[in-house]
Amino acid sequence: MQTTTRSLLDDLRSFDKGGFFDLGHPLLNRIAESFVKAAGIGAIQAVSRGAYFTAIEGAGLDSGTGGLPAEISGASKKHRFRDLKGETNRKSLEAMVKNTGKESMQWGLAAGVYSGLTYGLKEARGSHDWKNSAVAGAITGVALALTSEDSSHEQIVECAITGAAISTAANLLAGIF
Structure with missing residues (x-):
């Protein structure tokens, strides 16, 4: 019976392939x-x-x-x-x-x-489109705003808008580049 051993380097190389975790x-x-x-x-x-x-x-x-x-x-x-x-x-x-x-x-x-x-x-x-990105970006922006030390209502709204805008732009530009 042959056993294969994986080195740390092999594990790190597989990190980009999405096989690092199996939950x-x-x-x-x-x-x-x-x-x-x-x-x-x-x-x-x-x-x-x-x-x-x-x-x-x-x-x-x-x-x-x-x-x-x-x-x-x-x-x-x-x-x-x-x-x-x-x-x-x-x-x-x-x-x-x-x-x-x-x-x-x-x-x-x-x-x-x-x-x-x-x-x-x-x-x-x-489907995966700009709408998914906008919603995910907005919620992520809110989550980040809530982790800051001095989160105000204005900062939370601003982070939601910024998160939605950045993720939507990234989604739309992904098809171009």
């Missing part, structure tokens, strides 16, 4: 795979952004007196890890891990909700 239903598999992929991207994005703003600040470019344009300087204050310059390295590391986890969850939530909704709407309606 018993295609909808669950799709949500889980989208969540994991997007959460990984979110983590990379959060760490990269934090490293960038830490480097900018360390180089003295973010002094507020003209090192960076105001919109970038304002963004660095908004997206900076709150306790990155804490009293200890442990506090800084905890802040980075907490922020990275939060961003990963937000990205994963967005991808999982959107992917699950588009799949579910396709199955329910029997």
Whole structure:
């Protein structure tokens, strides 16, 4: 009897083929795979952004007196890890891990909700078109708005409209490119 062994590299290569999870239903598999992929991207994005703003600040470019344009300087204050310059390295590391986890969850939530909704709407309606994308994008936008620290009614509506617009445009442009 011959046994085959798969390496981690083989598992990672099969990740794009959709066979990484088998939760018993295609909808669950799709949500889980989208969540994991997007959460990984979110983590990379959060760490990269934090490293960038830490480097900018360390180089003295973010002094507020003209090192960076105001919109970038304002963004660095908004997206900076709150306790990155804490009293200890442990506090800084905890802040980075907490922020990275939060961003990963937000990205994963967005991808999982959107992917699950588009799949579910396709199955329910029997077709995949811009309408499915618009509804899925709007609901995903609302879900993301609700995860922010200061979600207001206006922000929730704005995120719903933005999510619907972006996903509809992506669906319509997918046929062109």
